[in-house]
Amino acid sequence: MTTSQAARPRRAGRLGEWWNNLPRPQQWAALVPIVVLIYFLPVLNPPLLTTEPYTNFPIAMVHAAELAMVAIGLNVVVGQAGLLDLGYVGFFAVGAYVAALLTSKDSMLHKLPYLATLPLAMVVTMLAGVLLGLPTLRLRGDYLAIVTLGFGEIVRLLATIVPDLKGQVGFQAVGHPPGTKADGSPIFAANNGTPWYWLVVTLIIILLLFVGNLERSRVGRAWVAIREDEDAAELMGVPTFKFKLWAFAIGAAIGGLSGALVAGQTGFMNNQNFSVAFSVLYLAAVILGGSGNKVGVMVGAFIVSYIPDRFTNLSDRKYLIFGLFLVVLMIFRPQGLLGARQRLLSRGRQAYQRLIGRGEQISSESSVAPSGEEGRPA
Amino acid sequence: MHQLAFLADSSWITFDVDSFRQQFWDNTFNGLTFGAIYALIAIGYTLVYGVLQLINFAHSEVFITGAYALVFTLTGLGFSGSPPGLGAGALIADLIVAMLAAMLASGVIAVVLERVAYRPLRNRGAPRLAFLITAIGMSFTIQYLFFIWRGASAEPAVIMFVPTPVFEVFGATITDQQLVIVVAAIVLMVLTDMFVNRTRFGRGVRAVAQDPDTATLMGVNKERVILLTFLLGGILAGAAALFYVMKVPSGVVFNGGFVLGIKAFAAAVLGGIGNIRGAVLGGLLIGVVGNYGQTLLGNAQWSDVIAFVVLVVVLMFRPTGILGESLGKARA
Numbered sequence: 219m220t221t222s223q224a225a226r227p228r229r230a231g232r233l234g235e236w237w238n239n240l241p242r243p244q245q246w247a248a249l250v251p252i253v254v255l256i257y258f259l260p261v262l263n264p265p266l267l268t269t270e271p272y273t274n275f276p277i278a279m280v281h282a283a284e285l286a287m288v289a290i291g292l293n294v295v296v297g298q299a300g301l302l303d304l305g306y307v308g309f310f311a312v313g314a315y316v317a318a319l320l321t322s323k324d325s326m327l328h329k330l331p332y333l334a335t336l337p338l339a340m341v342v343t344m345l346a347g348v349l350l351g352l353p354t355l356r357l358r359g360d361y362l363a364i365v366t367l368g369f370g371e372i373v374r375l376l377a378t379i380v381p382d383l384k385g386q387v388g389f390q391a392v393g394h395p396p397g398t399k400a401d402g403s404p405i406f407a408a409n410n411g412t413p414w415y416w417l418v419v420t421l422i423i424i425l426l427l428f429v430g431n432l433e434r435s436r437v438g439r440a441w442v443a444i445r446e447d448e449d450a451a452e453l454m455g456v457p458t459f460k461f462k463l464w465a466f467a468i469g470a471a472i473g474g475l476s477g478a479l480v481a482g483q484t485g486f487m488n489n490q491n492f493s494v495a496f497s498v499l500y501l502a503a504v505i506l507g508g509s510g511n512k513v514g515v516m517v518g519a520f521i522v523s524y525i526p527d528r529f530t531n532l533s534d535r536k537y538l539i540f541g542l543f544l545v546v547l548m549i550f551r552p553q554g555l556l557g558a559r560q561r562l563l564s565r566g567r568q569a570y571q572r573l574i575g576r577g578e579q580i581s582s583e584s585s586v587a588p589s590g591e592e593g594r595p596a
Numbered sequence: 597m598h599q600l601a602f603l604a605d606s607s608w609i610t611f612d613v614d615s616f617r618q619q620f621w622d623n624t625f626n627g628l629t630f631g632a633i634y635a636l637i638a639i640g641y642t643l644v645y646g647v648l649q650l651i652n653f654a655h656s657e658v659f660i661t662g663a664y665a666l667v668f669t670l671t672g673l674g675f676s677g678s679p680p681g682l683g684a685g686a687l688i689a690d691l692i693v694a695m696l697a698a699m700l701a702s703g704v705i706a707v708v709l710e711r712v713a714y715r716p717l718r719n720r721g722a723p724r725l726a727f728l729i730t731a732i733g734m735s736f737t738i739q740y741l742f743f744i745w746r747g748a749s750a751e752p753a754v755i756m757f758v759p760t761p762v763f764e765v766f767g768a769t770i771t772d773q774q775l776v777i778v779v780a781a782i783v784l785m786v787l788t789d790m791f792v793n794r795t796r797f798g799r800g801v802r803a804v805a806q807d808p809d810t811a812t813l814m815g816v817n818k819e820r821v822i823l824l825t826f827l828l829g830g831i832l833a834g835a836a837a838l839f840y841v842m843k844v845p846s847g848v849v850f851n852g853g854f855v856l857g858i859k860a861f862a863a864a865v866l867g868g869i870g871n872i873r874g875a876v877l878g879g880l881l882i883g884v885v886g887n888y889g890q891t892l893l894g895n896a897q898w899s900d901v902i903a904f905v906v907l908v909v910v911l912m913f914r915p916t917g918i919l920g921e922s923l924g925k926a927r928a
Contacts (some may be wrong), residue, residue, distance in 0.1 A: 302728060354914045360651050361729060361911060364861055368904030371858065379895045494854065498732055505729055535744065541736030548730045549716045552723070 241459025257419060260412045261268025269528045278527040282520045283418040284480050289503045289519035290425055290512060296501065297510035298433065299465035300445030301355070304497050305370030306473055311492040312346050312373060312483040313339040315383065322487075324384065329446025332393030336478050343474025344467045348527025351466040355459060370497050377489035388488025392481045408485040418479055425472060426437040426512060432468070433512075441465055445510075495537055502540040506547065508554030517555060612820045616892045621768035623887040629843065634779035636836035637860035638875035639788060640706075640829025646805040646870035647825045650714070650723065653731035656857020657738035658706045658830050662837035663703030664742065666910045669694040670754045677824075677845075679755045691756060691838065699834030706830030707823060709734055712802020715819075718757070733853075742850035753846035777839045784835055785876050788828065792872060801825055805870065855900060859886070862907045868917030877918060882906070 237245070259267075260276035260349070269278040288310060295303045316339040319325045321332050354365045377383045394406035395417065405413050420586045432438050440461040443451035452458045499522060507518020522540060526533035547554065616623075637659055644652040671770075673690050674804070713734045717727055725883060759773035772899065792798035803811035804821045812818050841848060863882040867874025882903045889902030910918065 300725070302725060304732075353908055355913055360645075360649075360724075360728070361865060361915075363651065364858070364865060365904075365908055365911070367858060368862065368907060371855070372901050372904055375897045375901050379893075379897050379901075439668075495736070498736060500731070501729070510886060535740065537736045538740035538744065541733045541740065544733030545713055545730050545737065548722065548726045548733070552726045567803070 220571070232465060234238030240383025252421055253423070257416060260415050269524070272530040273445040274409070274411060276415055277409075278411075278524065280411040280415045280418060281527060284416055284424060284476055284483070285500070285503060285523040286516040286519040287422050287425065287474060287476040287479070288500050289420060289515040290422065290429060290478065291469045292500050292504050293481070293509060293512060293515040294429060294432075294441075294472065295465050295469035296504055297515065298438065299462055299509035300441075300448075301462060302360075303366045303466075303469070304363050304494070305350075305366035305368065305373075306469070306500050307492050307494070307497040308350075308366075308370040309343045309347060309470040309473035310477035311370075311377060312343045313477030314487050314491070315377065316342050316474065317478035317481040318389040318392045321482075322389035323391055323419070324389045326382070329393075331396070332482055333395055339474045339478035340471040343477070344471040346474075347467040348463060350351070350462045350470075355462045355466060367494065367497070368534040370492070370494055374492040374494075377492065381434040383489070385489050388490075389481075391484055392485050392487055394482050394485065399452065406482070408483065414479075414483045418483075421455075421475070421479070422516075425475075429468075429472075429512065437461060437464060440564040453509060465573075481556060499537070499540060502536060502544055505554055506540075507545060508556035511554070511556045514554055604847045610677045611892055612894050613892070619767040619891050620888075623891050624884055625768055625770060626767070626776060627884035627887030628880055628918035629777050629883070630887065631863075631880035632778050633836050633839050633843065633879075634856075634860045634863045634883050635876045635879025636784060636832045636839070637857065638864040638879045639785065639872055641794075641861050641864040641870060642867075642869055642875040643801070643825045643829050645864070647801060647822055648714070648727075650708075650727045651731060651861065652712075652826075652829075653857075654709055654734040654738060655706075655829060655833065656860070657735050658709065659833040659837060659840075659857060659860075660742065660848070660923055661738070662698035662702035662834035662848070662851030663832070663841055663852070664746070664751070666694050666698040667751045667754050667848050669697040670756070671752075675754045675756065677753045677755060679758050687757060695835060695838040698837045699831045702834035702837065703827045703830035705738070705854065706826040706833070708787075710826040714774060739851055739854065746850060748850070750846050750849035750852070754841060755845050756842055773842060777842060777911050779877070781835075781839060782830060785872075789872050793830070795819075797824060808814050815871075818840055859900065859903050862903055865917055866907050866910055868919040871917070871919050874917055874919035881918075906926065 240248070260279045261274045263270070269341075270277050289305070292303065292306050292311075295301050306513070316330070317335045319327050320330045320338070323329075326560045350366070350369050354362055357365065378385045394404060394408075395413075397405040406417075434439075440456045441453070443454070443456050444458050444461060448458055475531055480491075503519040503522040504515045505518070506521060507516065508514030522536075525539075526536040534537065606700075637655065640655050640658065641652060644655070645651055670690070673694065675690070680687070713730050714727060717730060757773070759771035760774050761769040762775060763770055790798075792801055800811070800816045800821045801824065803816050804818055805812065808818055811821075859882055860879065863878035864875045865878070866881060867876065867878030885906050886899030886903045890896050890899040892898075892904075
C-alpha cells in the first residue's frame with residue numbers, strides 16, 4: 219500500500235486518494251447527504267449563494283444544472299476520448315428542435331407527449347453524431363475541430379434558412395412534463411425552476427452512473443488510450459475509429475437530451491441559442507473544471523453558468539472573461555481546476571505492478587475497478 | 597404521413613436552377629473576388645499552421661483588427677457613406693495609406709498574440725490541445741474587447757468608390773472593383789510565394805516548417821521565424837481587410853471576422869494546409885462554390901453551408917487537401 223501511494227503523482231491530492239480508498243458503500247453513504255443538499259439548493263436559497271435579486275435562484279440553478287449536463291456530454295468527447303469538438307452546440311440544437319417540433323403548436327408535425335421526445339431527441343442526435351462522425355472521425359484532431367465547428371454553424375444556419383424551422387420567430391409553447399398544481403397551472407412552468415431542477419439533476423445522476431460505468435469499462439480504457447496516443451492505441455489493437463465513433467455518439471446523445479430539456483424548460487426555441495459562442499462556452503466549462511473529470515466539469519459548468527447569473531453586470535462580458543480565463547488557465551494550470559490526467563499513469567503503474575506479481579498491494583484500486591472485485595486493504 | 601409532407605413541403609429547400617444558369621458567369625467572377633479575399637486570409641492560417649502545426653483561431657480577429665484600423669483611417673481621411681469625389685491619384689494614395697494602417701494594426705496584433713499567448717505555451721512544452729484552446733480563448737478575448745469598445749452594431753459604412761463596369765466576359769460584366777481586388781490580391785499572393793520560396797528568410801520559414809530542431813541546429817533563429825510568420829500573416833490579413841471593406845462597406849462588426857475566418861480556414865484546409873498555393877486555390881474554390889450555392893438555393897447564408905459541405909467531401913477523399921500539406925515541400 220505504501221509503495222503505490224508513494225508512486226502516485228503528488229498532484230492527485232490527499233483528498234482524492236482518501237476518497238478513492240474508501241469502500242464503495244462508504245462512498246455512497248457519504249454522497250447521500252451531498253446529493254440531498256444539492257437537491258434542496260433551490261428551496262433553501264442560501265443567502266451568500268443566492269443570485270437574487272438579479273436572477274431568480276431556482277432558474278439560475280436550472281441553468282447551472284443544464285450546463286452541467288451539457289458539460290458531462292462534452293466531457294465524454296473532449297475529456298475522455300480527446301476529440302476536440304467545437305460544434306457541440308449543433309447536437310444541442312438538434313435535440314432542442316426535436317423537442318420543439320414534436321410538441322409545439324407552431325409545428326406542423328404530429329404532437330407527442332413531451333417526455334416521449336426526450337429519448338427520441340437522444341436517438342436523433344445520436345444518429346446525427348454518427349452521421350457527422352463517419353466521414354470526419356478518420357481525420358486528424360485539428361481537422362476534426364474545424365469540421366465540427368462547421369457542423370455547428372450548419373445546424374444554426376439551417377435553423378435560420380429552412381422555413382419550417384422558423385428561424386428567429388421560433389416555436390412557442392414547447393411542451394413540458396405532465397402534471398398540474400391544485401389551481402390547475404402546470405407544475406413544470408417556465409418560470410418555476412425547482413421542478414425542472416429536480417428533473418435535470420435526477421437525469422444527471424442517471425447519466426453519471428451510466429458514463430461512470432462506461433469509463434471504468436473496456437470502452438473507457440480505449441477512450442483514454444486514444445486520448446493519450448492514438449497511434450499507439452491503434453497499434454495495441456484498439457479499434458480507434460469504432461471507439462471514437464462511440465464517444466461521439468454518446469456525447470451527442472447527451473447533448474441532444476440537454477437541448478430537449480432546455481427547450482422544454484424555456485418553453486420557447488428559436489435560432490438564437492446556437493451560435494459558435496455557445497460551443498466555446500461549453501468547452502470553457504469542461505476545460506475550466508478539468509477535462510476528463512466528471513466532478514470537475516460539473517464544477518466548471520456551475521462556475522460558467524453561475525457567474526453571469528450572479529453578477530449580471532458581468533453577463534455581457536462573460537465571453538471576454540471566459541476567453542481570458544482559458545488563455546490564463548492554459549498557461550498556468552492546463553489540466554483545469556480538478557485535473558484528471560494522472561489517472562492513466564496510475565493505471566499503467568497498477569498494470570505493471572500486477573504484471574510483476576504485486577497486485578494485492580495496490581491501494582487505489584477502487585478508483586479503477588468496479589467495487590468489490592479486488593482485494594482491498596483493510 | 598405528416599412527416600413526409602414536412603419533408604416534401606416546397607418550403608423546405610428549393611433549387612433555383614434557372615437563375616443559377618443565367619447568373620453562372622456573374623457568380624463565377626464575383627465568387628473569385630470573394631475567393632481572393634478568403635485566400636489572403638487563408639495564407640495567414642496556412643503559414644502559421646505550416647510552422648507551428650497550430651490552428652490560429654485568433655487569426656480572424658487579426659483580420660478584423662485590421663478592418664477596424666482601416667475604417668478608422670478612412671473615416672479620418674474624410675471617407676463616409678457616400679463615395680468621395682476624389683481624383684484617381686488621390687483616391688489610390690488614400691487607399692494605400694489606409695491599407696498600410698490596416699497592415700500595421702493586423703501585423704502588430706498578430707505579433708502580440710504570438711508573444712503573449714503562444715510563446716509561454718511553447719516555452720512550457722504544452723500539449724497541442726492547449727494551444728488550440730488558447731487560440732480560441734484569444735479569439736474570444738479580442739472579439740469581445742471590440743464588443744465592449746465599439747458595441748454590437750457595425751461601424752458606419754465606408755464607400756471608397758462606386759464600382760463601374762469595365763468590360764464584359766461571357767455576358768457577365770466585370771467591374772473595376774472586382775479587377776482591383778483580384779489583381780491586387782494576386783500580386784500580393786505572388787509576392788508572398790516568392791518571399792517564402794526565394795528569399796533567405798523564406799528558406800528559414802520552410803526549414804522550420806520541415807524540422808524545427810534541425811533548422812535550429814543549422815543556425816536558423818526559430819523564434820524569429822515564428823514571429824516573422826505571424827507578422828506576414830497579419831500583413832496579408834490587413835490587405836484582405838481593405839478588399840473586404842471595399843466589397844462589404846458596412847461589414848466591420850466585432851464578430852464579423854469570425855465566420856469569414858472559419859471559411860478562410862476551411863479554404864486553407866481544402867487546398868492543403870501548410871501550403872501557400874493550396875490556400876490560394878482553396879480560397880478561390882470556396883468563394884466560387886459558395887456563390888453558386890447561394891444562387892442555386894436562394895439565400896446568402898447557404899454559401900457558408902456549402903463551403904463546409906465541400907470541405908467535408910474533399911477531406912473524405914483527400915484527407916490532406918487538394919494540393920497536400922507541408923509548407924516545406926510545397927514548391928512544385
